[in-house]
Amino acid sequence: MLTIKKVPTVVSNYQEDGDDNNNAAGIRTEDATQSQARGCARNCLGKCCLPVSKLPLYAFKKNDYPSKNNAVFPSDDGVSPISFLNNLLLAQWEDRMRRGLFRYDVTSCETKVIPGRYGFIAQLNEGRHLKKRPTEFRIDQVLQPFDENKFNFTKVGQEEVLFRFESNDDDKSRFFSSYAVDICSISPSVVAINVSPIEYGHVLLIPRVLDCLPQRIDHESFLLALYFAKEAADPFLRVGYNSLGAFATINHLHFQAYYLSVTFPIEKAPTRRIMARKGLQGADLVVSELLDYPVRGLVFEGGCVLRDLSDAVASSCIYLQQNNVPFNVLIADCGRKIFLLPQCYAEKQALGEVSLEVLETQVNPAVWEISGHMVLKRRKDYDDASEDYAWKLLSEVSLSGVRFESVKACVSEAAGLQVEVDTYNIDQKECIYDSEAPQVASHMQRDCPAIH
Amino acid sequence: MEPQLGLIEQSFHVRYSDGVREALDELGDSFLITDPSISGHPIVFASSAFLKIFGYSKDQVIGKNGRMFQGPKTNRRSVLEIREAIRQEKAIQISLLNYRKDGTPFWMLFHMCPVFAKEDGRVVHFLGVQVPILRKSRVVRNPSKLCEDGTGFLGCCRREVTSDSVMEVGRGLALDYLLNSDDRELEIDQPCEASELEKRKAATAISNILSVLAHYSESEVTGRLVCGKACCLSGMGLGASINISFGRIKQSFVLTDPHLHDMPIVYASDAFLKLTGYARHEVLGRNCRFLSGLDTVSATQFEIAECIRNERPCTVHILNYRKDKTSFWNFLHISPVRNATGKVAYFVGVQISSSCNSQGKQGLSPAMEHLSVVGAVKVAVRSLSIGASTS
Numbered sequence: 143m144l145t146i147k148k149v150p151t152v153v154s155n156y157q158e159d160g161d162d163n164n165n166a167a168g169i170r171t172e173d174a175t176q177s178q179a180r181g182c183a184r185n186c187l188g189k190c191c192l193p194v195s196k197l198p199l200y201a202f203k204k205n206d207y208p209s210k211n212n213a214v215f216p217s218d219d220g221v222s223p224i225s226f227l228n229n230l231l232l233a234q235w236e237d238r239m240r241r242g243l244f245r246y247d248v249t250s251c252e253t254k255v256i257p258g259r260y261g262f263i264a265q266l267n268e269g270r271h272l273k274k275r276p277t278e279f280r281i282d283q284v285l286q287p288f289d290e291n292k293f294n295f296t297k298v299g300q301e302e303v304l305f306r307f308e309s310n311d312d313d314k315s316r317f318f319s320s321y322a323v324d325i326c327s328i329s330p331s332v333v334a335i336n337v338s339p340i341e342y343g344h345v346l347l348i349p350r351v352l353d354c355l356p357q358r359i360d361h362e363s364f365l366l367a368l369y370f371a372k373e374a375a376d377p378f379l380r381v382g383y384n385s386l387g388a389f390a391t392i393n394h395l396h397f398q399a400y401y402l403s404v405t406f407p408i409e410k411a412p413t414r415r416i417m418a419r420k421g422l423q424g425a426d427l428v429v430s431e432l433l434d435y436p437v438r439g440l441v442f443e444g445g446c447v448l449r450d451l452s453d454a455v456a457s458s459c460i461y462l463q464q465n466n467v468p469f470n471v472l473i474a475d476c477g478r479k480i481f482l483l484p485q486c487y488a489e490k491q492a493l494g495e496v497s498l499e500v501l502e503t504q505v506n507p508a509v510w511e512i513s514g515h516m517v518l519k520r521r522k523d524y525d526d527a528s529e530d531y532a533w534k535l536l537s538e539v540s541l542s543g544v545r546f547e548s549v550k551a552c553v554s555e556a557a558g559l560q561v562e563v564d565t566y567n568i569d570q571k572e573c574i575y576d577s578e579a580p581q582v583a584s585h586m587q588r589d590c591p592a593i594h
Numbered sequence: 595m596e597p598q599l600g601l602i603e604q605s606f607h608v609r610y611s612d613g614v615r616e617a618l619d620e621l622g623d624s625f626l627i628t629d630p631s632i633s634g635h636p637i638v639f640a641s642s643a644f645l646k647i648f649g650y651s652k653d654q655v656i657g658k659n660g661r662m663f664q665g666p667k668t669n670r671r672s673v674l675e676i677r678e679a680i681r682q683e684k685a686i687q688i689s690l691l692n693y694r695k696d697g698t699p700f701w702m703l704f705h706m707c708p709v710f711a712k713e714d715g716r717v718v719h720f721l722g723v724q725v726p727i728l729r730k731s732r733v734v735r736n737p738s739k740l741c742e743d744g745t746g747f748l749g750c751c752r753r754e755v756t757s758d759s760v761m762e763v764g765r766g767l768a769l770d771y772l773l774n775s776d777d778r779e780l781e782i783d784q785p786c787e788a789s790e791l792e793k794r795k796a797a798t799a800i801s802n803i804l805s806v807l808a809h810y811s812e813s814e815v816t817g818r819l820v821c822g823k824a825c826c827l828s829g830m831g832l833g834a835s836i837n838i839s840f841g842r843i844k845q846s847f848v849l850t851d852p853h854l855h856d857m858p859i860v861y862a863s864d865a866f867l868k869l870t871g872y873a874r875h876e877v878l879g880r881n882c883r884f885l886s887g888l889d890t891v892s893a894t895q896f897e898i899a900e901c902i903r904n905e906r907p908c909t910v911h912i913l914n915y916r917k918d919k920t921s922f923w924n925f926l927h928i929s930p931v932r933n934a935t936g937k938v939a940y941f942v943g944v945q946i947s948s949s950c951n952s953q954g955k956q957g958l959s960p961a962m963e964h965l966s967v968v969g970a971v972k973v974a975v976r977s978l979s980i981g982a983s984t985s
Contacts, residue, residue: 220677220838220842221634221659221838221841221842222634222842223843224842224843224970226957228970229958229963230958232965232968232969232973233962233965233969234962234965236965236968249976251936253936253976255980255981256981257981319958342972343973401976403835403973404681404980410678423666475670478670479670
């Protein structure tokens, strides 16, 4: 069993109540069975409180059929009026700021774009991480069962929930400012605040909160996250996902999102098309690989309907999960572009293979860091932050060339995509010279078409 | 969703003297001029050559956003590169697939350049020239070369790539593609590199247009930034990018600068102008107190001043007056807004008029409407002064 020690990020004001490591605080939680019987009087998101609650509900219209001109997304580009969902999110978030629910005001934190080719973004945030003892996290299992004794999102207070986000069967999206939660007919999905925000508007999207799903991707949940990005229709609101072993803190299925009105370095990296599935009228589903970027990754785009794109990514993630490869996902450009980034930093850290210099900055490379946005705890690290440092850190995150080749091959099978022949041949030549060949076998537990 | 024609007229009228439109048309090039300070970043001028090539009439183009000429096969990445150039207020030259009015797509070389006001370095317009790429000079690019010539995001001002070198590298692949694809499809699906001649034509056009604009400008404009680094916050001008972000906010609001003498308005939304009846140039640079009048309760004004002094948000009902002297009850919310330094850079004031029935039109309560504007403004201002644009 491989573990690393890190201070967990506090995403909810209720997180430390029932924390196994924090009983000394004296806040007792009721016994789980008792809570279910009579309500825990905390107005939480559990089966005890939710049935008698009312929450705002944004019910989006699902688009399962190709539209006339085959456009899944509107042709606009960050110029059209702010969408209703976006306004709702901003208003609710600002409201919680006024109520003092966040641990600090993130807009008071200095932030800068580091000079360089890619413009990595650094933030100085001395208050984000607690001065607690670090906890042990198991990092060698991407799939771990849900543990109701650990903190999970049913324990979050309702004041931290902004609204429900679910699909409807109507012809358009609808908003209800106060809607009773009928848990018999539907399992509500909610958007909650992250009380230790990385940037303005940092929220958690929790699909089917009462189902207590562990942190793992499934097709329906990923589609929900993609619709969230699409409905918000803001290229500066990105949605991210961290698997266990890739710096997810809580083993209860959740996605994250926040606003930052600059282009992320990963969005600037050039790409090369490597796989595709032909679609009607040229709406191909295309997968490219990142070029000239410290982390190797895949970019998914296209498809006739949103579900095509969503399922391709979800199937690839499921493959990775089942083969114990930790990964991160970034949904960018309002859902048009999805980055899939397998990583191995935690494993390296556990085996003592990361340089001390990089370790000391205590940056855990989760999806945001890999995308190029880094939060630094110490003034010295912030002042000295350079593109070199960012590159060095992220290079440690990346899978090796050979491992990545295996991932590519298996993704194409998992997602039902045709590899584009000419470029594929070029890749084969490259990987023969990679010195880390021996590692491939141990990590790929499932049979997949071998390249060599 | 188009801005009033009045604002479009103003865009040129304020900057350039009469005769400029005729002089621009005389140049014979295809180009558009857009104004980032108007909500929606609309086209304010389209040359007759442009209208001819694209098949539109003037009325169908003026007031619209440039994206109307893009279509399903337009490369998304190219669109994002252009947007990034706008954000960084830099020039860019890029091949782009555009669509005519009749729906036919064609490749063209798009060369865009910001037009800066000499006095404060503010971007007043963007100028975009289109040079159709002729079939003869079409070259098939080896996709993996995309990163090597250091173009695109990693250097918004593209370096010249000689068509010879690209031709050599692309020759092997070109043959494969040509043998296997339908020629018509090939034209659309493969990225087109413009020839040297076409690139020079674009650059010359830009230069000529800028000369005309400079010649006809009341206060000077220039195609090159005179004051070194883009110091778009000197004086009262806000950068093109934030103007575009603010343009997405449909509600009435203003941004005021507490660091300037008497805390003047540095930005006013279209809705604010509509609500109060003033023109933009009549409010920029003035303190908001001009909205108050005879019957405005001074205690309310005092309360506002106190909150601002303490950098605290406040909400008040205040009696305000329009330009035509009619009064309205203003449900006003003011909040400090910080930039990338973490310090308060501006105050935002959001106005909801109790007289109009549009409250809750979106399903949000008035108090929530206030906060949604504050949030949107905070997100936009957060990246102000964030620092180096990429090299």
